Amino acid sequence: MAQSSADQTLLKRSFRRKRLRENAAGLFFISPWLIGFLLLMFGPMVFSLGISFTEWNMVGSPKFIGLENYAHMFTSDPFYFKSMIVTFKYVFIMVPLQVVFAILIAVLLNRATYGIKFFRSIFYLPSLIQGVTLALIFSWMLNDDFGPVNYMLELVGLPRVHWLTDPNVALYALIFIALWGVGSPMVLYLSALRSVSSEYYEAADIDGAGPVRKFFNITIPLITPTILFNILTSLISAFQTIVLAFVLTGGGPANSTYFYSLHVYRNAFTHFKMGYASAMAWVMFILIVLLTGLVLASSKYWVHYEDDGGGR
Template sequence: MSRTNAGEAALLRSARRKRWKENLAGWFFVSPWMFGFVFLMLGPMLFSLVISFTEWNMVGAPKFLGFDNYIRMFTSDPFYYRALTVTFKYVFLTVPLQVVLAILIAVLLNRAIVGIRFFRAVFYMPSLIQGVTLALIWGWMFNDDFGPINFFLEQAGLPRVHWLTDPDVALYALVIVALWGVGSPMVLYLSALRTISSEYYEAADIDGAGRIRKFFSVTLPLLTPTVLFNIITSLIASFQTIVLAFVMTGGGPAESTYFYSLHVYRSAFTHFKMGYASAMAWVMFVMIVLLTGLILKSSKYWVHYEADGGGR
């Protein structure tokens, strides 16, 4: 009996050592991510939260102000509400257009025809151009004097458009540039389309449904999980847009493209009001969280999963 107990104890110790080694190996492999998360994301976020309650020019010691930065934001900043309005307008224009355009392109490319891989690559490759490079290319294309877009408009007998110098047009020009990256969500929709069972379409054919009816009754409902994901990611990215306005318009003309993120950047690195900029960044973070929460809350009414028989 004692030998049996000793053997069981030895097996238990061996299993514990094995489990400990497996856990240690797991932590070792995730440690680069953990290091980056703690020191490059969580740490700076907590630091900015503390700084948001102070006045700090990044040189001297921070001066505690309490909630003064947050109060000033909503009461005495002449640019705050302008930046907020421009950003919301941009977000609510860009996100729906990206979703609709990406779905339409994905549906058109979800065909077994000769050369379809070439066209998929053509629509996806522009999304690889991002940041400053994208802004410089489109800044040249939208140029009033020698831009190719105005050149082709003139060749067609149409008047020139002051894409980046007209306050009534500049924001829409940036929306067009944002749609240039529609290839990334298009790939996700295309992947989701390939997973839809043909049985649904066969059943729709038996019921006499046409292409449009099949799209709205079969394709679109089964794409809604991917739509939800793309809406949330596009929403977050659109709220954080800064490069296009910074490079192409500088926030002008007449502050028509003065995004919230650009206001945060200038407050921090032009006026050296790091505390105030941190407060604005946290307000934007809260707005994004609230909007994301509302979208997730509403998803139970319009997101359908194939595994659940088309419903939740």
């Protein structure tokens, strides 16, 4: 009996040592990511939260001022709500358009009988051109005087459009440019469409369903998980947009493209109000979390999964 108890104790100790070795090995292999996360993401986030309660020009020592930055944001900053409105307008126009165009292109490619790899590459390759490069290309294409877009409009008898210098047009021009990257979500939709079983469409054919009914009653419901993913990623990315406005319009004309992130950047690196810029960044972070939370909460009503009978 005593021998059996001793054997069990040894087995338990051996099991603990093995588990400790496995845990240590796991921590060792994820340590590069963990160190990077702590130093490059979590650490700066905590630092910026602390700085948001101070007045700091990045040279001297931060001066604690409590909630003054947040109070100034909502009461005294003449550009704060303007930049917020511009950003929300951009997000709630661009994201739905991106979803719709990406799905339509993916559906067309999915129905192609030949050359699908070629056309998929053609639609995806433009999305590889991003950032400053994309902005510089469209600064030439949409130029008021010698841009090829205005030249083609004149060829068909239409007047020139001041794409980037008209306050009523500039924001929509940036939305059009942002849709240049529709190829990335399109690839995800195309993959989702190819995973839809043909049995659903065969059953619909037997019931006499037409293409439109099959699209809305079969195709869309079965790719809603991919739609949810793309909405969330596009939403987060759109709220942080800055490069196009920074390079093409500088926030103009008449502040019509003055995005929230551009306002944060200018307060931080032009006016050297790092504390105030940090406070603004945290407010935007909270807004993004709330909006993504609302989208996720609403997903139980419209996102369907094939493995649980079509419902969530």
